[in-house]
Amino acid sequence: MTDRQSMDIPILRLSDVLVTGLINELDDKTATVFADELTERIATERARGVLIDISRLEIIDSFVARTLTELSTMARLLGARVIVAGMRPPVAITLVELGLQLTGVETALNAEQGMAALGWHHAPRPPEGGTRREALG
């Protein structure tokens, strides 16, 4: 292990929104590095919103819960809104039994709804004369 793992978790920027997702094998160190890097990116990229997809996360224990809570708070202090999207139902059930409510963490059912909450909508119609999408309704 290198001591400054430059993360395996990609963070994409879509105009003023950062989009990222947590992987299943999330160890404590990676979670911490991720939180630091995301916070830095919010500042340098002047992001107004952050979408964190957690649909591949098979468990959330108290460490990950704390990381998400702190991340949301730090982002808010920097003027950005974080939405955690796609929590698996068994993870939600377990979190509640564990006594964790992720207070202060905004959530969405899935990434699409999370993006919509951050002001993104379905792909716009193609410019003038484009008809390709019409077929999709």
Added chain:
Amino acid sequence: MKLSGERTMGASVAPVEAGGGAASAGATYSVRTDEDLITVRHAVRAATVETGFGLVDQTRVVTAASELARNAYIHGGGGTVTIEFPRNAGRRGVRLTVRDEGPGIPDLEAALADGFTTGSGLGHGLGGARRLMHDFEVHTEPGKGTTISVTRWNTQ
């Protein structure tokens, strides 16, 4: 859900000796690092699948394992996790026994209460793990270490 929360309680748990498995075929994993924690989670997940647990129960047990194993290496200076497959009245279960030789837990009542933390968590580790499992047993001795044994039964 049955929760028993005395300081130490017996009955449901067979005596455990260091490193050994009492019920059927126990495997023991060392926990000293983040990577070990991931290995333990994998092994526990596999054990729950093998025991026929549904997805929610799998998630409960793996989450409890993660909490307890982390406690063992953060507060206990490293330890071991033993996975066993007890049977009781036709039911199958998964039992996790987490041992460390750390400083012990001075005030167990406080440690089991939500919000109690001396480390990097949220203070829901021990009490939370207890709620996620059916049987819960702690033996802790100041200066000598802590052994926590938890079992979840397949109720399907």
